[in-house]
Amino acid sequence: MSPTMNVKKHQYMLMIGISIFGLMGNSQDLLAGDFIDTASMKRHAVGEPPAVPSPLQLLLAKPAMQFRHDDQLPITNGVEEDVAKANRMVKVMGGYNGDGNVKTAASQARLMAPGIVVLAGLRYDQADDYDDANGDEVTFGYKRDTEQLVIQWMPNPGGKVKLVGVRDVIKDDLQPHHAMDVANTTRYVGKLSFEQALDGETLKGFSLHAASKNVEREPDNYSNRNDGNPKNNMRALTKRHIVEGGAKLKLNLNGWQTIAALNGGWDNHDARRYNESAGGLINAIKLPDITRTTMGLALDSKRKFDNGVMVQAGLRYDYLHANPEAVHQTGQMKTPPGAPAKQVAMAKAFNLSPAALYGQYYGASGDFERNDHNISARLRLSKTAMDKRFSVFGDVSRKMRSPDNIEAYHAVTNPNPAGRWIGNPNLDPEAHHKAELGFVWTGAHYQGYGDLGMNADGPFSADNMKISLSGYVDAVDNFITFDRAHGQSGIRQRDNALIYRNVDALFAGVNFEARWNLTNNWSMAAKAAYLWGNNESDDRALYQIAPLEANFLIDYKDMLGSVGTWNIGAKLRLVADQNRVDDNIRTGLGMDKGEGKGFATLDAYGGLQIGNRWSLSAGVNNLLNADYQEHITGTHIAAATKTKINAPGRTFFFRSQLNF
Amino acid sequence: MLNRRDFLGWSGTGIATSLVAGATPSLLATPALAKGMDELTIYGPPAGPSIALAHLVRSGALNDHVKKVKFQLWRNPDQLRAGVLSGKMTITGTPSYVAANLYNRGVDVHMGSIVTWGLLYLMSREGKVASMQDLKGETILMPFKNDMPDLVFRAMAAKAGMKAGRDFKLQYTGTPPQAMKMMIAGKAKMAVLPEPAATGAMMMGIKNGVGITRALDLQKEWGRTIGGSAKIPQAGMMISGKLMKERPELVEAFNKAMIASGRWTSNNPASAAKIGATYLGLKAPIIERAIPFSNIDVKSGKSSRAELERFYNVLKGMSPAIIGGKLPAADFYL
Known part of the structure; x- marks a missing residue:
């Protein structure tokens, strides 16, 4: 054998690293998000419990903090990530973050066997009062424990069964901006999916999935605060159970990669408010035992052409049936014989049924069931050029969203009309007509933030950067707006109660992001977002629109001899004033508490890791001790009022990861 | 308060900082x-x-x-x-x-x-083997006939008193990925693979529900049969x-x-x-x-x-x- 042949074979053998990985990757993306994502559309300015960290982020996610939102461009995890994501069986994490005085401990274990991967994790966060920039204590706190279990079974080549179980419990989540704290939020989520890749000429794969979600929330105004009025102890209890499932087919139709999907769901949602001072009597049928059944059919297809053009088009039909069972149930407030007329009137007001309230405010009657047939569509065109480094895209869509249970059926009554919050069964689904244009530049040497490709030119080469810019306009017909009853069209009262109605609205936004690896050590990033929203029907600014914001990161990382790596970085966050607000309860909604005041914060951070086994990260949040409040604040709970809460002043954090 | 003018001013500062930092490494490196x-x-x-x-x-x-x-x-x-x-x-x-x-x-x-x-390992669908002698009667996939791994493997076998063709069978493949695929598909129980193909085979086995074991560390076997250290x-x-x-x-x-x-x-x-x-x-x-x-x-x-x-x-x-x-x-x- 000639030496040339020897070298050739051996070299080929060394190259197997490349071909092996080609064999490994056969992801079908069948469980990824939908092209027309109507199922994930939410009402504007929604308040809800904080998201559960994904298993991949369990050890790295920042603790929930609803009075400081710095997640537009989060600080980098730095070298800590190499310990948290290392190939080790057991990982543990502990840390402290002064933003909310949060102490955190977490661990994760992974077992791998042929055909099976098991990942189990748990995390505990305990938050407490914190100091604002003036040194004043801000009421804050929660105790949260999260448990996760993921079992993945690969029964055959290209097949994958995945079972996910999550329990997330948040106790005593204090809401200083609201009338109640959330004493308990308990969520159980179970998901089962199966996906199978196939080698058929037309049929390329299929997937099936099912999920069950249970949520229980229990806010009250007495167990975590003392308002000095023991006769006014109120408690609410919300229970929700969702069962959903679906199937997808992946097809190749003459070069068009096509996904056909069918989804269905059953959702029961019930909530009551209780007067605990009156022996736990019901005084509001908050959500009248609503059962929603949904069905969705979707078809989307995409094709890449040789000239760099990609076309993706989709059509979706959503059906919704909602049935509020308990609309005629009333509160249980009683008055003794001979009680004063005022007391009787109060009890009567608390005992209004949802049906009575819907009729009073909207003239609605009947069984209040709704049947929606929503048609959505989307078309996206993109074109790559310059060796795929430059991509320009245009995206037009019409997406429809039916009112959620709060918008359609919420029925919180109160003797004082301004304290009422009444859903509107007459609402039409809102229809978003969105057009977006943008471009993305990804330099040939840009491999990711902090990851410069080999043999890059000097720091100012465009090939070291990734830049994206997009702008969009979203004209919404029948936008479901939160409002106050001022006798508007379709609204029969002028008593300032909280109501929902359809209006036309217009949103426009611009998003810019640039990431730049100057050298192998230095990286920088900038991100800016601007959103404009207007209630066109009433010609007024929309409520809870985030102000113009820009974030800048600068990071440095280096080797720590032959034992590890280290990094340092800083983040500058700039938030402009928000002058376009809806802050007048008499003429509008009044949800915004005045104009938003701009601010600037600076964070500094660093970390080191040794042997991919141990890491220590630390830093200072709000280094310059800026005194500020977020304009969008208090997002953990659905609330009609948004009292602004001072953000934390200068605080520090540290976190350590260890693996075995 | 950060009005729009201040906001743009601060943003300019952020960008300027970026440019200065961008220039710094090359300037510092010049001498x-x-x-x-x-x-x-x-x-x-x-x-x-x-x-x-x-x-x-x-x-x-x-x-x-x-x-x-x-x-x-x-x-x-x-x-x-x-x-x-x-x-x-x-x-x-x-x-x-x-x-x-x-x-x-x-x-x-x-x-x-x-x-x-x-970087050489004997990978198996059937668990570990103690030494070359345990390979008697087996068929082993070997990428590249007469290349270094083949020569090394046969030399070690010879030292252990075994001969390819007589005591075990070597089935040659064009490439290591080919050997991996055949082993995963059950067409052979064992294969000699270099890293990272050996690890790749184990990962592929996990993905396909097939148990692939690092059956024999050929470096250790080298030390045992040829002499010297296990390198x-x-x-x-x-x-x-x-x-x-x-x-x-x-x-x-x-x-x-x-x-x-x-x-x-x-x-x-x-x-x-x-x-x-x-x-x-x-x-x-x-x-x-x-x-x-x-x-x-x-x-x-x-x-x-x-x-x-x-x-x-x-x-x-x-x-x-x-x-x-x-x-x-x-x-x-x-």
Whole structure:
């Protein structure tokens, strides 16, 4: 054998690293998000419990903090990530973050066997009062424990069964901006999916999935605060159970990669408010035992052409049936014989049924069931050029969203009309007509933030950067707006109660992001977002629109001899004033508490890791001790009022990861 | 309060900071650059040991000697041979027997260091085996007939008193991925695979519900059957004689830096795998798992001479042409 042949074979053998990985990757993306994502559309300015960290982020996610939102461009995890994501069986994490005085401990274990991967994790966060920039204590706190279990079974080549179980419990989540704290939020989520890749000429794969979600929330105004009025102890209890499932087919139709999907769901949602001072009597049928059944059919297809053009088009039909069972149930407030007329009137007001309230405010009657047939569509065109480094895209869509249970059926009554919050069964689904244009530049040497490709030119080469810019306009017909009853069209009262109605609205936004690896050590990033929203029907600014914001990161990382790596970085966050607000309860909604005041914060951070086994990260949040409040604040709970809460002043954090 | 004018002003400050920071590294680096050569390209195979090379380049270890250090993969053997013969490849990663072959054919090259002390494993669907003797009656997939792993495997078997064809059967495949696929598909129970293919086979087995075991560490078997330590000096750095003569200080700095980079790679498999993904186009999770089994421990050519000669002698005994027919002379080892 000639030496040339020897070298050739051996070299080929060394190259197997490349071909092996080609064999490994056969992801079908069948469980990824939908092209027309109507199922994930939410009402504007929604308040809800904080998201559960994904298993991949369990050890790295920042603790929930609803009075400081710095997640537009989060600080980098730095070298800590190499310990948290290392190939080790057991990982543990502990840390402290002064933003909310949060102490955190977490661990994760992974077992791998042929055909099976098991990942189990748990995390505990305990938050407490914190100091604002003036040194004043801000009421804050929660105790949260999260448990996760993921079992993945690969029964055959290209097949994958995945079972996910999550329990997330948040106790005593204090809401200083609201009338109640959330004493308990308990969520159980179970998901089962199966996906199978196939080698058929037309049929390329299929997937099936099912999920069950249970949520229980229990806010009250007495167990975590003392308002000095023991006769006014109120408690609410919300229970929700969702069962959903679906199937997808992946097809190749003459070069068009096509996904056909069918989804269905059953959702029961019930909530009551209780007067605990009156022996736990019901005084509001908050959500009248609503059962929603949904069905969705979707078809989307995409094709890449040789000239760099990609076309993706989709059509979706959503059906919704909602049935509020308990609309005629009333509160249980009683008055003794001979009680004063005022007391009787109060009890009567608390005992209004949802049906009575819907009729009073909207003239609605009947069984209040709704049947929606929503048609959505989307078309996206993109074109790559310059060796795929430059991509320009245009995206037009019409997406429809039916009112959620709060918008359609919420029925919180109160003797004082301004304290009422009444859903509107007459609402039409809102229809978003969105057009977006943008471009993305990804330099040939840009491999990711902090990851410069080999043999890059000097720091100012465009090939070291990734830049994206997009702008969009979203004209919404029948936008479901939160409002106050001022006798508007379709609204029969002028008593300032909280109501929902359809209006036309217009949103426009611009998003810019640039990431730049100057050298192998230095990286920088900038991100800016601007959103404009207007209630066109009433010609007024929309409520809870985030102000113009820009974030800048600068990071440095280096080797720590032959034992590890280290990094340092800083983040500058700039938030402009928000002058376009809806802050007048008499003429509008009044949800915004005045104009938003701009601010600037600076964070500094660093970390080191040794042997991919141990890491220590630390830093200072709000280094310059800026005194500020977020304009969008208090997002953990659905609330009609948004009292602004001072953000934390200068605080520090540290976190350590260890693996075995 | 941050009105729009202030906001834009601050944003400008942020951008200016970026530009200053962008300029800083090149400005700071300028004085040191003047001393060395303008550019040096280090070459390596598209495989695990090149991760240490990539680290060396990234760490800036040669900044005092070279203005710009580049890293390039050689993609095929003709590139390697042509590059070395033309003098373009002055420093390159290479299988150790290739360096000996080129030296014995009169090319002015030296073995600067050994980077990996063996990447070969017997992988099995049926659990571990204690020694070569346990392979009696088995069929083993072997990529590339008469190449180094085949020769080494047969030499070890011979020392254990076994012969291919008589005591076990070798089924040759065109490539290691082919062997992997056949084993996963159940067409054979065992295969000899180098890293990272060995780890790749295990991962592929997990994905496909097939248990693949690292049945026999051929480095340990080498020590047991051939003698010496449980190390096969499989791949290292080849240095051109011309560079040695013209820039001995650079070669010395390179050899020193390689030792540190090898240590860093072994100590930080997850971080190294990220570099591997960027520079070599390999998947990080497999590289991370393969590094602990890649026996990366950089030793100078001179200090590796005894192990190399033992290795070359075995290869020569099986197929003299593979190393050019004889052992390299003493000046081959740096």
